[in-house]
Amino acid sequence: MDNNIDFKDLWKKQAISQPDIEDLLERVKQFKKAGVRSIWKTNILLAATSAFMIFVWYYYQPQFISTKIGIILGILAMVIYVGFYNRLLGIYKDSDATRDNHEYLQQLILIRKKQQFIQSAILSWYFVLLMTGICLYMYEYASRMTVLYALLTYGITLLWIGFNWFYLRPKQIQKQKEKIDSLISKFEEVNEQLKS
Amino acid sequence: MEFENIYKTYWERIFRLCMGFVNDRDLAQDLAQETFIIVWQKLHTFRNESGIGTWIFRIASNNCLRQIEKEKRFPKAELPSHITEEQHYSVEPQIQFLYQCIAGLPEMDRIIISLELEEVKQTEIAKIVGLSEANVRVKIHRIKEKLTQKFKENGQ
Known part of the structure; x- marks a missing residue:
């Protein structure tokens, strides 16, 4: 149809500047460093919190088994969270950029659906474990308080937990869901373009 | 094939493909x-199952598709900060218009027409996008019609 307009000729006239290959190799290096850094960041956070909890265990020598279980649950919650977070970062390694566009799009959709599932499931587990851990941990110290203070301490904590569970958690899940849903629907739309 | 050779041979072609997809010089360079x-x-x-060109174009077009994710995460700034940059290159208006039209097409059409204009064989295009050759042919025909139409409307 391009009998009077030579699109190919126009297309090739686009001005192009080719960056030096050294620039590219420099970017490869930075890219690798950034990957390592992001893994370090989350894992250092985990290590620091765990170290703090172990320090509490060691220094205050808790007597009750509940306190110890509480500490373990808290650490476990974070280990699971960070573990899956690391996996999410690496989730794109599952996608193979050398496949054809049609397969690649289907992969992207699948990965995003997987991500959505992992995120909401893990977030819930994280909250359950952490909150149970905190309640158990507090028991030893609350048992030494007067009834009024103990009730007050648990009351405030439970209120805070409730706020997290009923307000923050669903809100966070919803936010993630909206973001991922819009991506999935866009990819599905592009995939549909191949069928029409 | 050595990486350096690949880079030299394919940079221009890949850059144009990306440019057709986003019509933004900086972004195309990044892509x-x-x-x-x-x-x-x-x-x-790489196992020589397909030509190296097909293989590279697959990677490039998939990477363009992933660009959609980044767009959603960081919506383009409203300020036309790259206008001075555009002037610096002073591309002919007709060329600019072509790229602008292509970047306005649906995503898969952008990739298909860019590959066609890059003179990739239709059998290869079919392998890159994952369609049958007949389908590719029909699509290319339709897209060219659309582009011609737009050029005529614009009096180019």
């Missing part, structure tokens, strides 16, 4: 560089 980073990482897995 093209990302493509070559992936090529660099994956080169050892």
